[in-house]
Amino acid sequence: MRIARIAHQEGVAFAAVEGEGADAVVAEIAEHPFGVEKNFTGRKWKLADTRLLAPILPTKIICIGKNYADHAAEMGGEAPADPVIFMKPNTSVIGPNLPIKLPASSNEVHFEGELAAIVGTPCKNVSASKARDALLGFTVANDVTARDHQKHDGQWTRAKGHDTFCPLGPWIDTAVDPADLPIHTEVDGERKQDSRTSLLIHDVGKVVEWISTVMTLLPGDVILTGTPAGVGPITSGQSVSVTVEGIGTLTNPVQ
Numbered sequence: 001m002r003i004a005r006i007a008h009q010e011g012v013a014f015a016a017v018e019g020e021g022a023d024a025v026v027a028e029i030a031e032h033p034f035g036v037e038k039n040f041t042g043r044k045w046k047l048a049d050t051r052l053l054a055p056i057l058p059t060k061i062i063c064i065g066k067n068y069a070d071h072a073a074e075m076g077g078e079a080p081a082d083p084v085i086f087m088k089p090n091t092s093v094i095g096p097n098l099p100i101k102l103p104a105s106s107n108e109v110h111f112e113g114e115l116a117a118i119v120g121t122p123c124k125n126v127s128a129s130k131a132r133d134a135l136l137g138f139t140v141a142n143d144v145t146a147r148d149h150q151k152h153d154g155q156w157t158r159a160k161g162h163d164t165f166c167p168l169g170p171w172i173d174t175a176v177d178p179a180d181l182p183i184h185t186e187v188d189g190e191r192k193q194d195s196r197t198s199l200l201i202h203d204v205g206k207v208v209e210w211i212s213t214v215m216t217l218l219p220g221d222v223i224l225t226g227t228p229a230g231v232g233p234i235t236s237g238q239s240v241s242v243t244v245e246g247i248g249t250l251t252n253p254v255q
Contacts, residue, residue, distance in 0.1 A: 082210065
């Protein structure tokens with residue numbers, strides 16, 4: 001199932017996306033999308049008549065740094081033996097087609113296309129083998145980073161925490177297998193990143209296990225699993241598209 005969060009003529013709702021292209025419709029989900037059974041209100045709209053929002057508004061966003069060996073190398077370091085955790089504030093989240101806003105204090109903002117996991121149930125100390133049971137599904141993310149802030153500060157909070165620096169979307173896919181999905185990023189149609197999730201140093205199960213030994217995960221929490229090599233700058237007027245095949249494409253203009 002593909003679960004979107006939409007704005008329609010009467011408000012905001014979670015909805016299941018049915019069909020493809022111009023024929024796609026969205027079926028409103030009652031209350032929230034968590035739990036095995038989804039209750040539907042019976043209301044439907046054409047997808048084209050609604051606006052896709054960020055598919056979830058998380059309590060917290062936990063990210064894994066240097067989780068592809070080629071990206072660790074391009075950043076001038078070695079891949080860490082254990083997952084490296086950092087966090088982005090939930091105020092950095094935006095949805096598809098909304099602008100990434102470049103802060104006046106930075107001259108070097110980079111895109112970082114990623115697979116994101118969405119937590120589906122409260123959990124703590126989850127084993128890697130049981131991690132998938134704790135997840136609602138997966139979406140596409142862009143871990144936007146002010147690289148000059150990162151270098152200046154010696155840590156990552158300001159660099160990755162600006163408003164609009166965590167685009168998510170277009171929806172959550174509850175059925176996709178994250179083990180080996182093609183992932184790529186394009187800037188103005190030019191391919192910049194091209195990899196597969198099978199090249200993650202620490203796979204989704206390991207990442208969930210590692211994080212959940214530190215903190216309790218709550219429904220709707222977002223886990224960014226890391227970005228492959230090819231990150232680079234974005235400037236005002238450009239458009240960034242991150243695609244995880246099997247899920248969809250997340251596009252955001254830059255201003």
